[in-house]
Amino acid sequence: MIRAFLAILRRDLALATRAGGGGELALVFFLTLVVLVPFALGPDLNLLSRIGPAILWLGALLATLIGLDRLFQGDEEDGSLDLIRASVLPLELAVLAKGLAHWLTTGLPLALCAPLLGLLVALPGDAMLPVAATLLAGTPALSFIGATGAALTASLRRGGLIVPVLVAPLTVPVLIFGVSASNSALGGTIPFLTPFLILCALSLAAIVIGTIAAAAALRLAE
Amino acid sequence: MASLTELANPTRFMRYSAVLLPWFSGVALVLLALGFYLAFFVAPADYQQGETIRIMFVHVPAAWLALMFYTMMAISALGTLVWRHPLADVAQKAAAPIGAAFALICLITGAFWGKPMWGTYWVWDARLTSVLVLFLIYLGIMALWRTLDEPSRAGRAVAILTLVGFVNVPIIKFSVDWWNTLHQPASVFRMGGPTIDASMLWPLLILAIGFTLLALSLHLVAMRAEIMRRRVRTLTIFEAERLDRLAAEGAAA
Amino acid sequence: MHESCAARVFCLRNNVLTLPFAPSFPRLALSAEDLACRRGGRLIFEGLSFSLGGGEAIALTGRNGAGKSSLIAMICGRLRPAGGHLRIEGAGDAPLSELLHLVGHRDGLKTALTARENLDFAQALLGEASASAQEALAAVGLPHVAALPVGYLSAGQRRRVALARLLVSRRPLWLLDEPASALDVAAQAMLVGLMRDHLAQGGAILAATHGSLGLDGAREVRIGA
Numbered sequence: 001m002i003r004a005f006l007a008i009l010r011r012d013l014a015l016a017t018r019a020g021g022g023g024e025l026a027l028v029f030f031l032t033l034v035v036l037v038p039f040a041l042g043p044d045l046n047l048l049s050r051i052g053p054a055i056l057w058l059g060a061l062l063a064t065l066i067g068l069d070r071l072f073q074g075d076e077e078d079g080s081l082d083l084i085r086a087s088v089l090p091l092e093l094a095v096l097a098k099g100l101a102h103w104l105t106t107g108l109p110l111a112l113c114a115p116l117l118g119l120l121v122a123l124p125g126d127a128m129l130p131v132a133a134t135l136l137a138g139t140p141a142l143s144f145i146g147a148t149g150a151a152l153t154a155s156l157r158r159g160g161l162i163v164p165v166l167v168a169p170l171t172v173p174v175l176i177f178g179v180s181a182s183n184s185a186l187g188g189t190i191p192f193l194t195p196f197l198i199l200c201a202l203s204l205a206a207i208v209i210g211t212i213a214a215a216a217a218l219r220l221a222e
Numbered sequence: 223m224a225s226l227t228e229l230a231n232p233t234r235f236m237r238y239s240a241v242l243l244p245w246f247s248g249v250a251l252v253l254l255a256l257g258f259y260l261a262f263f264v265a266p267a268d269y270q271q272g273e274t275i276r277i278m279f280v281h282v283p284a285a286w287l288a289l290m291f292y293t294m295m296a297i298s299a300l301g302t303l304v305w306r307h308p309l310a311d312v313a314q315k316a317a318a319p320i321g322a323a324f325a326l327i328c329l330i331t332g333a334f335w336g337k338p339m340w341g342t343y344w345v346w347d348a349r350l351t352s353v354l355v356l357f358l359i360y361l362g363i364m365a366l367w368r369t370l371d372e373p374s375r376a377g378r379a380v381a382i383l384t385l386v387g388f389v390n391v392p393i394i395k396f397s398v399d400w401w402n403t404l405h406q407p408a409s410v411f412r413m414g415g416p417t418i419d420a421s422m423l424w425p426l427l428i429l430a431i432g433f434t435l436l437a438l439s440l441h442l443v444a445m446r447a448e449i450m451r452r453r454v455r456t457l458t459i460f461e462a463e464r465l466d467r468l469a470a471e472g473a474a475a
Numbered sequence: 476m477h478e479s480c481a482a483r484v485f486c487l488r489n490n491v492l493t494l495p496f497a498p499s500f501p502r503l504a505l506s507a508e509d510l511a512c513r514r515g516g517r518l519i520f521e522g523l524s525f526s527l528g529g530g531e532a533i534a535l536t537g538r539n540g541a542g543k544s545s546l547i548a549m550i551c552g553r554l555r556p557a558g559g560h561l562r563i564e565g566a567g568d569a570p571l572s573e574l575l576h577l578v579g580h581r582d583g584l585k586t587a588l589t590a591r592e593n594l595d596f597a598q599a600l601l602g603e604a605s606a607s608a609q610e611a612l613a614a615v616g617l618p619h620v621a622a623l624p625v626g627y628l629s630a631g632q633r634r635r636v637a638l639a640r641l642l643v644s645r646r647p648l649w650l651l652d653e654p655a656s657a658l659d660v661a662a663q664a665m666l667v668g669l670m671r672d673h674l675a676q677g678g679a680i681l682a683a684t685h686g687s688l689g690l691d692g693a694r695e696v697r698i699g700a
Contacts, residue, residue, distance in 0.1 A: 007599030011588070018587040028361045035354060039401060043346030079581030082551060086572050087600035119333065119343045371626065459627050465619040466632065469661075 004089040005097050012101030026106045027113060030063040034117045049122040053131050053182030056117060057175060060110045060135055061142060062164075065171075068146040069163040071102055072154035072218065081154070081218070091215040099147045099211065107139025130185035130192060134199060138178040141203040144210030145170050151214035174202055232449050235309055239442045247439040253432030260425035277335040279426055283433035284328035285349075288356060291321030291437065295363070296388035299381035309445070311377025312452075314384065315367055316444035320437055322360035328353050348402035352395045359387045373452055499677040500647040503574065504528045504564045505550070511558035512545045519545055521558065525696050529647065529677040532670065532693040534684050541699035543683035544580070547650050550681070551577055566647075575648040576601070580656075582637035586626030590617065590636045593625055594643050601644035611642035616665055630657040638666060641673070649673060651682040663689065 037055045038048060048055070075081040084094045114135050115128040123131065149167040156162070181195035261279040295317045301310030332350050333343040344350070363380055370376035504526060511521035519542035527533055535543050548554040550561060552572050563571050577583075584593045594608035612618050615635040625633060634657045641649060649670070655663050667689040670680055674692070682688055 003599045004602070007596050011585070011592075011596050014592070015585060015587055025365055028358070028365060031361075032358055035358065038346050043351075043402065045342065045345070077581070078585065079579055079583035080585065082553070082577050082579065082581070083583045083597060083600055085551065085553065086575060086577060088573055088602040089600065122342055122344065455627070458623055462620050462623055462628065462632070466617070466629075469616045 001089055001093070004087050005093055008084070008089070008094055008097035009101050012098055013104060016101070016105040024109075026063045026067050027109050029066060030059045030110055030113070031117060033059040033062055034120055038121070045122040049124060050186075052118060052121040052123040053127065053134075053186070054179050055121050056114050056123075056131055056135070057138075057179045057182065059117070060107075060114065060139060061168075061171060061175060063110060064106055064139060064142040065146060065164040065167055067106065068102075068143075068150045068167065069153060071098060071147060071150035072214075073150070073156075076154045085218075091219055092211050095147060095151070095214045095218070096207075096211045099144050099207070099214070102147070103140050103143040107143055108136070111135035111139055124186065127182065127185045131182045134178045134181045134196060137196065137200050137203055138174050139203075141174045141199075141206035142171055144203075144206040144214075145174075147210050148213040148217060151217035154218065174199065174206075177202065232309060232312075236446060236449060239446055243439060243442050246435050246442065250432050250435035250439055253428050254436065257425050257429035257432050261429060265421050265425050272338075274335055274338050275422075277331050279429050280433075281328055281331040281335060282426060283430040284324045284331065285353060286430060287433060287437050288321055288325035288328055288353060288360075290434070291317045291324065291441075292356065292360070292388065292391065294441075295321065295384050299384040299388075302377050302381040303385070311373065311381065312445050312448045313441075314377065314380060316441055316448050318360060318364050318367065320440050320444065322357060322364060324437065325353055325357040325360055329357060346402065348399045351402070352398050355394050355398065356391065359391075363387070500529055500645075502529050502565050502677065503647050503679065505571075505648060505679065505681075506562045506564070507559065508562070509559035510546070510549070510556050510561065512542050512549065512554070513557035514545060514554075518557070520699050523559070523696075523698060527648075527679050527681060529679055530674050532674055532680040532682070532688065532690050534682055534688045534690070534693045534695045535698065536684060536695055537698035543698060544652055546698065547577070547579065547652050547681070547683060550650060551575065571648075573602075574646055575650050576641050576644070576646045577650045577652075578637050578641065578654055579650075579652040582633055583640070584625045584633060584637060587624060589622050589624050590628070590639075591621040593636065594639055597640045598643040601640075601646065603645045604643065605645040606642045608639075608643060611639040612636070614642055614669070615639045616662065631659060631662060634658055635662055635665075638669065641669065647678050649678065649680045649682070651680065653684060654682055655684065655686070 034055055037059075041047060041051075072081065075084065085091065087094065089097075111132050114132045115123075118128050118131060146163065146167045149163040149170075152166065153162050177195045177199040180190065181192055181199055184190045184192045184195065257279070261276055265276070295314050298310045298314035298317065301307040302314065329350065332353070336345055336350075337343050363383055366380050366383055367376055370379055505528075506524075506526040508524050509521075510523040512519040512523075519540075523546070525533060535546065537543055545554055549556055550571065552570075561571070563574065566574055583597075584590075585596075588596070590612060591608045594611055598604050598608065606614065609618065609621055612621050615638055617632060617635055617639070620628060620632060620636070625636060628636065634654075638654065654666055658666060670682075670688070670690055673680060674690075680690075680693075682693075
């Protein structure tokens with residue numbers, strides 16, 4: 001069973017890094033979003049640095065959601081999902097492996113690059129680490145909440161924007177606590193740890209609920 | 223043009239490029255060594271910007287190469303779409319990561335220069351911002367190459383994207399300038415400019431030529447690698463089919 | 476490697492098909508009683524009954540849209556029967572999905588991965604490892620493509636890599652949907668050999684097909700006649 005779990009994880013990581021896998025696209029999209037904001041707001045560094053955490057969080061959220069429709073669709077199209085359904089691994093664990101692989105190739109790189117992109121929005125140095133930490137703690141929630149939406153639309157020929165539309169409202173709490181934890185590092189009355197721990201709790205809950213819900217959606221017989 | 227058509231043959235290109243490569247890279251190394259020596263030990267520090275001015279010796283050639291490689295890609299794109307030159311998409315594909323790398327070097331050195339000058343790593347200065355957008359276009363082109371795995375189809379698709387980008391680059395540059403002056407009237411900084419001293423100009427020129435030759439050598443190496451990669455790919459598919467036929471004939475006999 | 480490959484080709488040609496690594500399966504019986512299938516509100520078939528035991532093969536025939544693929548989806552658990560029952564006996568408490576191999580229209584291969592990686596992945600997922608990826612590829616006559624990305628292969632080669640999946644894990648029930656599509660004559664003979672071998676070990680086969688399966692003992696079950 002562990003072998004099957006690792007096999008799914010390893011395969012998805014390999015697929016993301018090989019040609020055409022598009023594992024790096026989320027990162028490029030993140031960068032593009034962060035670059036676009038100042039064009040709309042103006043290059044006022046004071047303003048940008050004040051809303052920097054919000055820009056980074058919105059960028060990471062959209063970059064995660066935009067590619068999610070492929071999470072199960074690719075496997076459904078080529079029949080790999082039948083293979084996974086026939087495996088000795090419970091479907092929940094298969095979903096967990098796929099969600100984990102998605103986070104490792106999307107959320108983790110986004111969180112690691114966030115401080116670098118923070119430079120673009122003049123994020124103060126002492127806010128970089130907290131922002132990266134909140135993204136690190138919060139992006140698993142995005143991957144796994146998103147996995148549910150992706151599972152529901154796996155068999156649709158045209159998933160496209162439906163997944164972000166389904167999932168975005170569900171990510172509101174993550175966004176609220178992610179941004180407020182980052183902002184507390186910029187000064188303010190709330191201590192960093194309060195919203196940060198809630199964010200961690202949201203992620204842990206999302207991993208459990210998202211996994212079970214996505215597996216149920218995939219198991220849904222016609 | 224006659225020589226270009228001759229070069230169209232990948233085998234001939236491989237032969238000529240093998241001869242050219244050591245010369246390009248050798249001269250590049252000599253010029254870079256000389257240029258850096260002049261830049262670090264001979265050229266004086268700037269009276270205003272101090273030692274940080276030396277970053278310009280890398281920053282300026284990188285900016286120039288980022289632009290030059292995009293222009294080369296646009297010409298290659300024309301080569302793919304209009305002249306149907308068989309090496310054009312190879313040249314185009316090989317140029318993208320090199321151009322992107324120089325754009326990135328330009329951005330990073332700009333940031334290091336900006337820290338002591340402006341007190342922050344990044345300022346939405348019109349010039350830097352334009353390079354950043356150019357970098358994004360480079361990334362998009364590389365992503366499209368990676369997504370389409372059949373070389374000839376990918377080549378045409380990327381060529382269209384490259385040309386659209388090329389038409390757009392001046393428009394982007396203009397809009398960014400406009401956007402920038404709209405928000406920060408006049409105060410802006412002046413880098414170098416025509417008042418540059420001869421003691422600075424010489425190392426800069428030498429380094430610019432050195433970096434250009436280095437980039438061209440890298441481009442040749444990347445093109446050769448791409449041609450090899452395609453040959454290997456074609457040969458493996460061919461071999462797999464041949465072995466298959468042999469096995470089928472063996473089973474039938 | 477070459478030797479075992481040659482030996483296998485020899486085996487196939489003489490229809491002597493006991494592979495060295497194959498003990499026989501425990502006795503299993505799959506039975507369908509009065510199955511009905513409904514898709515999109517339309518009744519596809521009803522009153523379908525059959526039973527399939529170890530060592531037996533069923534060729535599922537019927538015109539296009541008669542519900543052959545739907546029946547296979549039903550056995551996989553992807554489609555719920557609109558009526559009737561599917562029963563499996565003799566398997567202990569293992570669910571049906573863990574007893575079967577499926578080679579369907581969609582070949583379940585990732586084009587970016589090599590043939591060997593695809594088969595190793597299938598083996599890790601399905602468990603009950605038997606032949607190695609390389610041995611399985613040799614058995615379907617493709618030992619030379621192991622290191623090639625599946626995207627490089629022709630349709631017939633891909634189908635054979637998908638069939639090689641049947642050999643990397645031992646499972647008693649083979650569900651095949653048009654297994655011979657895209658296969659040339661030699662490869663079809665190879666497939667028949669693999670199926671005979673599976674039956675000889677006490678395995679069961681249910682294959683949807685337009686033509687004949689090429690298996691002597693196969694019963695025909697016609698849907699939607």
